[in-house]
Amino acid sequence: MRICIIGGGLTGLVAAYALAGNHEIDLFEKRSNPGGCLSSYRISNFSIEEYYHHCFSGDAALFSLIQSLGLSNKLEWLNGSTGYFAGGAIYPLTTPLQILNYPLLSHLDKAKLAYLTLRAKSMRAEQYDNVPAEKFVRDTLGDGIYTSFFEPLLNSKFGANRENVSAAWLISRIAIRSNRGASGERLGYLNGGFSQLIDALAEDIRKKGGRIHVQSAVTTIRRNVGSWEVNGQNYDTIISTIPPQELARIGGPDTSPIPYQGAACALLGLDRDVTGGIYWLNMKDPAPYGAVVSHTNFVPKERYGCHIVYLASYFSGSLPQNIDTAMVADFCRRFSVKKEEIRWIRMAVDPFAGPVYTLGYRTKIPAYEQGGLFMAGMFSAPNYPERSMEGSVRAGLAVAERVQAVTFRG
Numbered sequence: 001m002r003i004c005i006i007g008g009g010l011t012g013l014v015a016a017y018a019l020a021g022n023h024e025i026d027l028f029e030k031r032s033n034p035g036g037c038l039s040s041y042r043i044s045n046f047s048i049e050e051y052y053h054h055c056f057s058g059d060a061a062l063f064s065l066i067q068s069l070g071l072s073n074k075l076e077w078l079n080g081s082t083g084y085f086a087g088g089a090i091y092p093l094t095t096p097l098q099i100l101n102y103p104l105l106s107h108l109d110k111a112k113l114a115y116l117t118l119r120a121k122s123m124r125a126e127q128y129d130n131v132p133a134e135k136f137v138r139d140t141l142g143d144g145i146y147t148s149f150f151e152p153l154l155n156s157k158f159g160a161n162r163e164n165v166s167a168a169w170l171i172s173r174i175a176i177r178s179n180r181g182a183s184g185e186r187l188g189y190l191n192g193g194f195s196q197l198i199d200a201l202a203e204d205i206r207k208k209g210g211r212i213h214v215q216s217a218v219t220t221i222r223r224n225v226g227s228w229e230v231n232g233q234n235y236d237t238i239i240s241t242i243p244p245q246e247l248a249r250i251g252g253p254d255t256s257p258i259p260y261q262g263a264a265c266a267l268l269g270l271d272r273d274v275t276g277g278i279y280w281l282n283m284k285d286p287a288p289y290g291a292v293v294s295h296t297n298f299v300p301k302e303r304y305g306c307h308i309v310y311l312a313s314y315f316s317g318s319l320p321q322n323i324d325t326a327m328v329a330d331f332c333r334r335f336s337v338k339k340e341e342i343r344w345i346r347m348a349v350d351p352f353a354g355p356v357y358t359l360g361y362r363t364k365i366p367a368y369e370q371g372g373l374f375m376a377g378m379f380s381a382p383n384y385p386e387r388s389m390e391g392s393v394r395a396g397l398a399v400a401e402r403v404q405a406v407t408f409r410g
Contacts, residue, residue, distance in 0.1 A: 001407055004028065004230045006218045007241035009036025010389060011377045013201040014065065014396025015239050016210050019403060025210035026235070030217035034202050037353060038389070040195035041267070041346050046303060047193040050348035051265050052293045052310045054080065055188040056176055059390035061397065066190075069200040074191045079184035080298050081277065084152065085334075086284035090276045094184045104148040104284075112141045113149065120175040125385050128167035129362045136167035152282050156290020159314050161261060161356045168385040169357035176386060184279070189299055194389075221251040223372060237406070238373040239399055243352050244366055253371030256364045258379040263353030264319060266311040266327045269343040273297060273307050274335040287334065288326045289313040306343055316356075319349060354378055357385050368402045375399070 001023045005012045008029030016027045033039060040047045055062055057077075066072055081094040084102075092098045099110060128136060133154060137146040150170070154162035177185060190196055202212055221238060222229040228238050240247045245257040266289075275281045279298040282291050293310040301307055311327045320326070324347045331337060355361070355378055365381050368374055376399035377383075383391035 001236040004235040005239045008034035010392040011396040012241040015400045016205045018400035020205045020208035020210035027212045028216045028218050029214050035198040047195040061393045062390045080187040080279045081184040082280045083278040109145045125168040125171040131167040133165045133167045133170040152284040164358040172386040240375050241377040255366045259356040260352045262315045262351040264313045264323050265348045267346040268309045270307040271341045368399045
């Protein structure tokens with residue numbers, strides 16, 4: 001069967017990896033390289049992701065893929081420390097003692113928060129799909145915990161959309177990030193960067209005869225009798241990994257649109273650490289970015305020769321004007337960084353960086369098979385109610401399995 005795959009992110013690559021060799025595969029990616037949100041920069045003698053990435057201990061499908069590609073020896077487990085920037089000060093929140101000393105929560109609030117963290121893994125997050133995250137926190141934990149702890153998190157992740165985000169997302173996020181010890185959260189990373197995963201997938205697809213077309217956006221698709229026409233070429237079927245509304249725009253089925261938001265992520269190489277050794281620093285104070293992610297407080301700085309920091313901002317609709325200069329200027333002022341201390345800057349922008357898990361999101365998730373073609377991606381069930389590399393791998397494998405089943409039936 002001749003199959004067109006639209007989108008060269010992780011889901012598209014995994015689907016192509018699973019189907020290549022048994023089918024004729026053409027994968028189309030509009031950017032100059034595959035990878036999507038898992039794409040990387042090449043800077044000096046190292047590779048670094050455009051957007052911060054790590055994996056979690058329960059990512060079984062991802063680990064199986066890494067093993068099958070011969071990369072298991074690269075997988076390492078590191079400690080990710082966390083903190084809050086509030087009132088112009090950095091508050092570490094990694095160890096139990098640091099959490100106990102956090103002045104913006106009472107001891108009772110901290111006990112409630114600890115209890116929710118313990119409960120989260122056993123809660124059925126999907127049952128809270130129609131409950132606003134804010135209401136859930138205020139009702140369950142109180143106003144103080146919401147304003148001092150969860151509101152900055154929701155604001156940094158969803159901005160103006162935070163009032164519509166469901167508690168299902170929040171509970172899932174707490175559960176997935178509860179693998180903590182005295183020295184921080186246990187997180188996985190590929191020594192040398194996740195570009196190795198993307199490169200290995202692409203190499204395997206090509207070895208099996210699959211074709212990856214970069215700088216090749218799909219602009220039109222059309223249903224014919226028993227086939228599909230994609231940019232003027234005929235295919236037996238299509239796997240689309242782009243947002244459903246974008247697929248509908250170029251001729252695909254008109255399914256319920258999935259709420260998406262964009263991401264603007266500045267990456268800076270610095271002469272020194274400016275976040276007090278903390279990996280993930282949420283911004284409670286208003287700023288043009290929601291979090292400062294110091295990659296080299298997670299992965300050893302010696303691999304890069306400088307300190308690496310992400311400034312993460314999410315947006316809805318159009319990109320705020322001059323967001324890149326605004327983020328860097330604010331960061332320099334707030335963290336007392338001189339311009340000459342910045343070695344280099346990179347800026348990544350994606351208007352469809354990920355779904356927003358609004359109230360009732362679960363009912364909007366499209367089936368893998370839609371109107372004679374197939375759809376999978378960050379909007380698929382394995383990425384609900386929190387997207388991850390694991391979810392994208394599972395979505396790619398699931399859609400490939402369904403394509404195979406159709407072939408078998410035929």
